Amino acid sequence: GAGVSQTPSNKVTEKGKYVELRCDPISGHTALYWYRQSLGQGPEFLIYFQGTGAADDSGLPNDRFFAVRPEGSVSTLKIQRTERGDSAVYLCASSSPGNREQYFGPGTRLTVT
């Protein structure tokens, strides 16, 4: 079956611009997670959705970052006024109800120039 998909695979934007990153989880997976992975580091948690609601957004670094999941499936991570320090690979993962295993997407590589 289809895995987690993320679009775009690469995004280059100028400092100060707004970007949206999309995640399409595995069908039926109610939990969705966003992570950020900087070069030479492991994935760092950003936000977790259970259904449509953000159950834990404690990892969002500041109020420039926001994520939505309006219908409990596709999620969009939104970054306002991008900064060069936002450059990283943004990963999405999903899991089925009650399952502790997460399935990761290929990531979106964001470069802020």
Added chain:
Amino acid sequence: AQSVSQHNHHVILSEAASLELGCNYSYGGTVNLFWYVQYPGQHLQLLLKYFSGDPLVKGIKGFEAEFIKSKFSFNLRKPSVQWSDTAEYFCAVTHASGGSYIPTFGRGTSLIVHP
């Protein structure tokens, strides 16, 4: 807050050599433990996991890991590596309860296996 340490950041081996990658975590409660692998150009995928029971866990592709609670460790091992094992390896820990199962990842170990 929990943390995960992977002490080996870069490991270079020849084929058929044995592998052990260290992973230590700091958290006093009950944990779930994972090793993920990221092959070049591919996404993160689960290699093996420990939830409870036998502390020696077998994973895919001949990998295994041993949970030693007294040492807060979950080291990854493989008796004989292959060139195709070249990848980034990440250890991750979650609380065993709470519902969110948000993992904390180590910074990863880059493994290069020479043919």
